[in-house]
Amino acid sequence: MSSSTSFEHVQPMDPAQRALMDILSSARRPDGYCxxxxxxxxxxxxRRRRVEQTGVPITLIDMTLRSLALTAGQNPPMLSLVDGYTVHKSGSVDxxxxxxxxxxxxxxxxxxxxxxxSLEEIHLQRVEMTRxxxxxxxxxxxxLSRIT
Known part of the structure; x- marks a missing residue:
């Protein structure tokens, strides 16, 4: 795992989790989409009312990101990354x-x-990081164009 990740807890899967992962892995090809x-x-x-109140032009993307973050924070399994038979559990919602x-x-x-x-912080960070x-x-x- 990359050292830039913030996983607080790493644990091997128990036998039941390993068996389930084997089943899911074998059924994974082709990948599915939802x-x-x-x-x-x-x-x-x-959104319209919030923009009027704060003056920050938040978007539906900002609201979706905030919703995902709050949902992940309330559902610890969403903060896990499976790597083979090891589960890495994050201590933060990134x-x-x-x-x-x-x-x-x-x-x-x-x-x-x-x-x-906040929604406004997400918006401002998104605009700056995107730029x-x-x-x-x-x-x-x-x-790349220069060297090719």
Whole structure:
């Protein structure tokens, strides 16, 4: 595991967990995908009022990130990463968000301890981290073009 992760507890799986992982791994190919449709009508009204109150132009993306962070914080299994037969349990809620670019590579910005951030903090961090990620992406693509 990368040293930049913040896993507080690492434990091997017990025999029942290992058996379940073997079954899930064998049934994994091809991978499956899930799509959920959400009615944001009430959320959009809340967002509009919040923007009027704070002056910070939060978006539905910001609200979705905040919802994910709060949900993960209340559901400890969501803070686990399975690596083979080992479970790594995080001590913080860190949420990654992919940034759409015009290139085949999409950078991911990470909100550390996202469950402790307000909607406005998430928005401001997202805007700043996205700007930085896009600038870094442009530099790397220019360098790649230069050396190829």
């Amino acid at each position: 799509c959920t449709v959400v009615d944001f009508t009430a959320a959009e009204e809340f 949420i990654g968000c992919s940034v759409a670019t015009d290139t085949p590579i999409s950078p991911v910005v990470v909100f550390r301890e996202a469950d402790k951030l 930085e990620a896009m600038q870094e992406q442009e530099k790397r693509m220019a360098e």
